[in-house]
Amino acid sequence: MKEVVINPITRLEGHGKIVIILDDAGNCVKAYLQVPELRGFEIFAIGRHAEDMPQITSRICGVCPTAHHMASTKALDDLYKVEPPEPAKKIREMFYNIFMLEDHALHFYILAGPDFIVGPKAPKEERNVVGVIKKVGTEVGLRIIQTRKKLRKLLETIGGKTIHPVLGLPGGISKPLSQEVVETARKVSEEAVQFAEFTYKVFKDVVLANKEYVDLITSEAYTHRTYYMGLVDEKNRVNFYDGKLRVVSPRGIEHAKFDVHQYLDYIAEHVEPWTYIKFPYLKKIGWKGLIDGEDSGVMSVAPLARLNAADGMATPRAQEAYEEMYQILGGKPVHHTLANHWARVIEIIYAAERFRELAHDPDIESKEVRNLPTATPEEGIGVVEAPRGTLIHHYQTDQNGVIKKANLLVATQHNAARIALSVDKAARNLVKAGQIEQGILNMVEMAFRSYDPCHACGTHSLPGGLSVKFYLYDTNGQLLRVVDSEELI
Amino acid sequence: MNQNFEPKIIAFLCNWCSYAALDLAGTSRMKYPPNFLVVRVMCSGRVDPQFVLEAFRRGADGVLVAGCHPGDCHYIEGNIKTLRRMTLLKRMLEEFGIEKERFRLEWISAAEADKFVKVANEMFEQIKALGPLKLKEVNTHE
Amino acid sequence: MNKPKIALYWCASCGGCEEAQVDLAEKILDLVNLVDIVFWPVAMDYKLEDVEKLPDGSITASLINGGIRLSEHEYVVKLLRKKSKLVVAYGACSAWGGVPGLANLYSREEILKYVYHEAPTVENPQKIQPQLKIKAEEGATLELPEVFPRLLPLDLVVDVDYYIPGCPPTPDVTWKAIETLLSGNLPAKGSVLGALDKSLCYDCPLNETKPEKVLIKDIKRPHEVIADPSKCLLTQGLMCLGPVTRGGCGALCIKAAMPCTGCFGPLNEVMDYGGKAASYFASIIDYSDEEEIKKVLGKILDPMGIFYRYSLPASRLRGKITVMRR
Ligand code: SF4
Ligand code: SF4
Ligand code: SF4
Ligand code: FES
Numbered sequence: 029m030k031e032v033v034i035n036p037i038t039r040l041e042g043h044g045k046i047v048i049i050l051d052d053a054g055n056c057v058k059a060y061l062q063v064p065e066l067r068g069f070e071i072f073a074i075g076r077h078a079e080d081m082p083q084i085t086s087r088i089c090g091v092c093p094t095a096h097h098m099a100s101t102k103a104l105d106d107l108y109k110v111e112p113p114e115p116a117k118k119i120r121e122m123f124y125n126i127f128m129l130e131d132h133a134l135h136f137y138i139l140a141g142p143d144f145i146v147g148p149k150a151p152k153e154e155r156n157v158v159g160v161i162k163k164v165g166t167e168v169g170l171r172i173i174q175t176r177k178k179l180r181k182l183l184e185t186i187g188g189k190t191i192h193p194v195l196g197l198p199g200g201i202s203k204p205l206s207q208e209v210v211e212t213a214r215k216v217s218e219e220a221v222q223f224a225e226f227t228y229k230v231f232k233d234v235v236l237a238n239k240e241y242v243d244l245i246t247s248e249a250y251t252h253r254t255y256y257m258g259l260v261d262e263k264n265r266v267n268f269y270d271g272k273l274r275v276v277s278p279r280g281i282e283h284a285k286f287d288v289h290q291y292l293d294y295i296a297e298h299v300e301p302w303t304y305i306k307f308p309y310l311k312k313i314g315w316k317g318l319i320d321g322e323d324s325g326v327m328s329v330a331p332l333a334r335l336n337a338a339d340g341m342a343t344p345r346a347q348e349a350y351e352e353m354y355q356i357l358g359g360k361p362v363h364h365t366l367a368n369h370w371a372r373v374i375e376i377i378y379a380a381e382r383f384r385e386l387a388h389d390p391d392i393e394s395k396e397v398r399n400l401p402t403a404t405p406e407e408g409i410g411v412v413e414a415p416r417g418t419l420i421h422h423y424q425t426d427q428n429g430v431i432k433k434a435n436l437l438v439a440t441q442h443n444a445a446r447i448a449l450s451v452d453k454a455a456r457n458l459v460k461a462g463q464i465e466q467g468i469l470n471m472v473e474m475a476f477r478s479y480d481p482c483h484a485c486g487t488h489s490l491p492g493g494l495s496v497k498f499y500l501y502d503t504n505g506q507l508l509r510v511v512d513s514e515e516l517i
Numbered sequence: 518m519n520q521n522f523e524p525k526i527i528a529f530l531c532n533w534c535s536y537a538a539l540d541l542a543g544t545s546r547m548k549y550p551p552n553f554l555v556v557r558v559m560c561s562g563r564v565d566p567q568f569v570l571e572a573f574r575r576g577a578d579g580v581l582v583a584g585c586h587p588g589d590c591h592y593i594e595g596n597i598k599t600l601r602r603m604t605l606l607k608r609m610l611e612e613f614g615i616e617k618e619r620f621r622l623e624w625i626s627a628a629e630a631d632k633f634v635k636v637a638n639e640m641f642e643q644i645k646a647l648g649p650l651k652l653k654e655v656n657t658h659e
Numbered sequence: 660m661n662k663p664k665i666a667l668y669w670c671a672s673c674g675g676c677e678e679a680q681v682d683l684a685e686k687i688l689d690l691v692n693l694v695d696i697v698f699w700p701v702a703m704d705y706k707l708e709d710v711e712k713l714p715d716g717s718i719t720a721s722l723i724n725g726g727i728r729l730s731e732h733e734y735v736v737k738l739l740r741k742k743s744k745l746v747v748a749y750g751a752c753s754a755w756g757g758v759p760g761l762a763n764l765y766s767r768e769e770i771l772k773y774v775y776h777e778a779p780t781v782e783n784p785q786k787i788q789p790q791l792k793i794k795a796e797e798g799a800t801l802e803l804p805e806v807f808p809r810l811l812p813l814d815l816v817v818d819v820d821y822y823i824p825g826c827p828p829t830p831d832v833t834w835k836a837i838e839t840l841l842s843g844n845l846p847a848k849g850s851v852l853g854a855l856d857k858s859l860c861y862d863c864p865l866n867e868t869k870p871e872k873v874l875i876k877d878i879k880r881p882h883e884v885i886a887d888p889s890k891c892l893l894t895q896g897l898m899c900l901g902p903v904t905r906g907g908c909g910a911l912c913i914k915a916a917m918p919c920t921g922c923f924g925p926l927n928e929v930m931d932y933g934g935k936a937a938s939y940f941a942s943i944i945d946y947s948d949e950e951e952i953k954k955v956l957g958k959i960l961d962p963m964g965i966f967y968r969y970s971l972p973a974s975r976l977r978g979k980i981t982v983m984r985r
Contacts, residue, residue: 047795047799058795067671067759074765076961080968087675088673090673093673180682187915188911190682194917199882202915296781297782300789301789430960565934567930567934567975571975601941601942601952602941604952604953605938608956612963652980
């Protein structure tokens with residue numbers, strides 16, 4: 029029995045580690061993805077004023093602080109049984125869509141872009157944002173940077189801070205929008221829609237026009253038949269801010285549709301002794317281990333899962349793109365992990381269109397953005413779709429609104445089992461007879477990236493390539509040799 | 518309980534009243550435990566909660582802050598500010614896991630040597646029963 | 660001419676500090692012209708071995724964010740200390756522990772117990788818990804790094820030369836700090852870079868509505884009132900930490916009508932931010948009667964989370980003394 033450890037020593041320092049186990053013939057029998065991270069937010073939430081939670085929990089992730097902030101704020105509405113005024117809801121949703129757009133754009137162009145725009149086989153030195161700019165042109169490159177900057181500035185004006193916003197309060201938001209901000213939002217939203225359409229064009233020209241990429245997307249190595257979960261509106265269309273949770277089976281049949289208040293009936297978490305991350309699964313099916321298929325409770329979230337779990341998009345251009353994707357990939361649901369990138373672009377279009385819709389809604393000019401709570405707090409649950417999938421915050425408090433208990437189901441966690449499956453599958457396909465094939469690093473890396481897991485999204489920012497090391501062990505756990513990823517690429 | 522444990526108690530005493538009370542206790546040969554390290558301040562209002570925290574940090578097993586009775590402060594409101602501050606500090610100390618017997622705020626006038634002695638004896642007994650404050654054990658990196 | 664070398668590293672970080680650095684946007688290009696970035700795991704491919712190979716003291720400055728929670732963090736920051744002339748704590752977590760530092764109110768065991776056994780979603784009849792070392796079914800041994808019992812600010816692990824405040828520091832503050840570091844005209848060791856030497860109030864657009872001496876009769880929690888965004892929030896009874904917090908952020912929260920929670924940390928000469936902040940707030944309560952004082956202060960049900968939001972591990976006591984004897 030031999031053991032290979034892929035320890036992403038720089039990029040994923042303290043955030044992820046892959047161990048590959050070989051049988052006596054040197055073939056991979058199993059690969060483990062270990063997440064060595066534990067911070068205890070749920071525990072130190074206890075004792076805090078509930079109204080501070082939107083700002084405290086945003087510190088779980090500085091890449092998607094707005095998702096935590098919003099899920100938490102919605103949990104506070106529920107805790108205090110207070111409905112925000114319509115304008116406040118619209119401003120929140122607009123704010124949220126600006127964030128989704130900006131975050132997805134970051135991922136598409138900067139994190140995953142190098143793989144697709146520059147090309148998975150391009151030399152390493154080019155697989156970075158500079159390479160992306162070279163490929164799309166400086167003008168376009170600047171446009172990406174500037175659009176993102178404008179969106180982030182707008183987030184700051186509305187939310188106080190771009191990273192760790194402060195606007196959320198039970199029953200609404202802290203401050204109405206000034207006329208000036210409303211004008212800016214309207215202007216920026218037009219640019220955002222153009223930017224989204226342009227992004228779709230880039231995706232089509234560069235990715236879809238290239239058969240090699242399409243083959244890669246549809247290749248079996250990246251395919252897992254799992255359940256999919258996402259928020260949908262009353263017409264079963266994707267919604268990031270609110271709605272019901274819908275789960276579809278690997279065959280595309282509705283498994284469940286529920287209000288987030290019932291999440292405990294549908295979702296449970298499994299613990300494994302070899303990683304700090306927990307594995308959520310569908311409770312009605314049960315934990316059958318790290319396997320895919322109809323009989324396994326393993327589910328997945330994030331862009332592709334959201335699209336799979338819904339019947340369509342609520343805005344016209346996004347709907348067109350939605351139909352196009354399913355038509356090309358042969359109907360619903362799509363099981364190809366790498367199609368997450370495609371789904372993400374469709375969501376970029378939706379976020380931009382929704383942003384424009386809400387920016388032009390006269391309601392956002394209203395000064396009525398808060399209802400003060402009057403009810404005695406006890407329990408509150410909030411949900412949003414984070415860029416990386418369904419995010420649930422659940423609090424219990426005493427009658428003074430001090431947290432007694434908190435439960436947080438974070439997006440990346442819902443995907444943990446499927447990510448583990450991807451890593452295992454890539455390793456089994458590519459580690460044979462003691463040989464670590466070149467492709468493995470990139471395969472694992474690409475599987476990883478398509479989910480954009482939180483701990484990794486922060487780790488792949490500019491140039492591509494997980495900097496990793498393989499540790500080869502013999503049966504007795506003796507280190508035989510160390511293979512540097514550089515030697516393999 | 519460790520019988521040999523000699524608690525270290527820091528006493529911040531106002532010059533005009535509580536310090537005088539301690540003096541009086543001394544000259545009257547009243548008996549009180551020798552474990553008190555006295556810091557004389559011009560007014561209890563001078564005692565910042567940070568001083569109390571620092572005292573615990575540096576190994577105190579207990580802290581006493583004493584000043585003039587309300588209305589008698591030489592700086593008019595100094596002791597009222599102390600009262601406000603220490604009221605909040607007390608709650609925070611408990612959240613830090615410091616038992617409430619380890620910290621006391623008392624009003625002791627210059628004439629109340631007996632009160633000083635009583636407070637000092639009580640604190641000494643209670644803290645001795647609690648044992649030392651084991652800050653170092655938790656803070657492994659210091 | 661050799662450009663100065665800079666290293667950027669993250670420990671137990673939320674990634675927000677990295678995002679803040681990326682938000683330098685075009686300025687990043689200026690930075691790249693001015694310095695050689697020799698290590699930046701979030702963005703560049705240089706590895707630890709490359710740092711190990713550098714001569715001692717050859718990095719001009721290492722900017723480190725995130726608190727220290729794992730042995731790995733300790734290893735890397737000690738290495739960077741050796742290789743760098745200057746070590747700079749970047750952001751609240753690195754400088755004082757930050758929000759994740761509130762975990763120091765609980766023991767590691769309490770965290771493990773809740774997360775793996777008591778959380779309402781957990782189904783764990785076999786009482787499985789992650790192990791530092793475990794033999795997998797297939798025979799190999801899987802190891803997880805040890806989580807330190809407490810989260811530590813950087814300066815409890817290595818010697819720190821400067822601090823850049825904020826959660827996260829704004830791009831403006833970051834840039835000013837970098838300019839200072841590269842100017843060759845270095846301030847005294849231990850200084851805070853990029854921000855003001857005055858309190859946030861000096862930087863706050865509402866300061867002119869704040870009276871010389873603030874006294875309040877009642878404390879309001881943010882969800883209880885609709886704040887008037889044109890009037891000093893403190894005078895409206897909201898716990899704005901502006902008076903005891905370092906200025907320099909541009910009063911971001913205040914502009915959104917929310918009180919400052921203190922992410923820029925203490926002013927010079929303050930040894931315990933939470934102690935200082937509590938002291939300030941208690942002293943402006945406009946009552947002299949003990950019961951009244953208790954009643955008003957009683958509205959603050961979470962003094963630790965409010966006054967030590969970003970700095971518990973750097974407080975005099977570092978966190979909860981868990982070895983309670985009763
Ligand atoms: S200081 Fe704030 S932004 Fe930076 S890592 Fe810590 S929590 Fe995140
Ligand atoms: S107390 Fe707060 S709102 Fe008032 S002036 Fe200072 S920072 Fe501004
Ligand atoms: S107002 Fe206070 S909490 Fe908000 S960014 Fe500034 S220093 Fe930080
Ligand atoms: S002078 Fe004694 S307390 Fe102020």
